[in-house]
Amino acid sequence: xxxxxxxAAFIATIPAANWLISNAGTVCVPxxxxxxxxxxxLMAPSGVLMIGLALVLRDLVQRRLGMLWSLGxxxxxxxxxxxxxxxxxxxxxAAAFLFSELADTAVYTPLAKKRLIxxxxxxxxxxxxxxxxxxxxxxxxxxxxxxxxxxxKVWMVAAATLVLWLMRxxxxxxxxxx
Numbered sequence: 001x002x003x004x005x006x007x008a009a010f011i012a013t014i015p016a017a018n019w020l021i022s023n024a025g026t027v028c029v030p031x032x033x034x035x036x037x038x039x040x041x042l043m044a045p046s047g048v049l050m051i052g053l054a055l056v057l058r059d060l061v062q063r064r065l066g067m068l069w070s071l072g073x074x075x076x077x078x079x080x081x082x083x084x085x086x087x088x089x090x091x092x093x094a095a096a097f098l099f100s101e102l103a104d105t106a107v108y109t110p111l112a113k114k115r116l117i118x119x120x121x122x123x124x125x126x127x128x129x130x131x132x133x134x135x136x137x138x139x140x141x142x143x144x145x146x147x148x149x150x151x152x153k154v155w156m157v158a159a160a161t162l163v164l165w166l167m168r169x170x171x172x173x174x175x176x177x178x
Contacts, residue, residue: 003064013054014054015081020049034046042152052155052157056160058074089139092139103127108123120157129150
């Protein structure tokens with residue numbers, strides 16, 4: 001049950017991120033993203049709230065349901081982006097997301113067998129850097145928001161990993177690899 005819940009949440013994060021970028025933030029740049037403060041005077045596109053979470057959820061989907069479900073979730077989420085974002089934003093999001101999630105998978109898979117939390121952190125960091133750089137460059141032609149986007153994703157990965165760690169302590173069997 002946990003795996004299917006994580007899969008549904010993972011798929012939903014991608015279109016949610018794209019909707020946020022175009023519609024919600026403390027500042028919305030004309031022909032650009034809506035931004036939120038992420039700390040240390042940095043701003044990031046508001047979709048950062050969902051993508052940091054997506055990185056952790058993808059790892060959980062792979063752990064509970066397997067790599068094929070994880071890859072299917074990546075494709076489904078990217079496809080759903082077309083329903084809530086402009087074609088240019090959806091394409092940039094899908095490309096960045098596909099590349100970053102595949103890199104996340106490549107890092108997570110060998111590490112998760114021994115150290116789940118370390119695997120989630122390492123793979124999320126790799127995914128964060130790739131996703132942030134590609135998305136900003138493809139969507140907006142600039143990586144000027146890269147420090148804020150990376151920081152915002154790190155905050156979300158930290159929060160999601162803490163929840164994952166607490167849940168795993170409460171019910172270790174639910175987090176066993178399948």
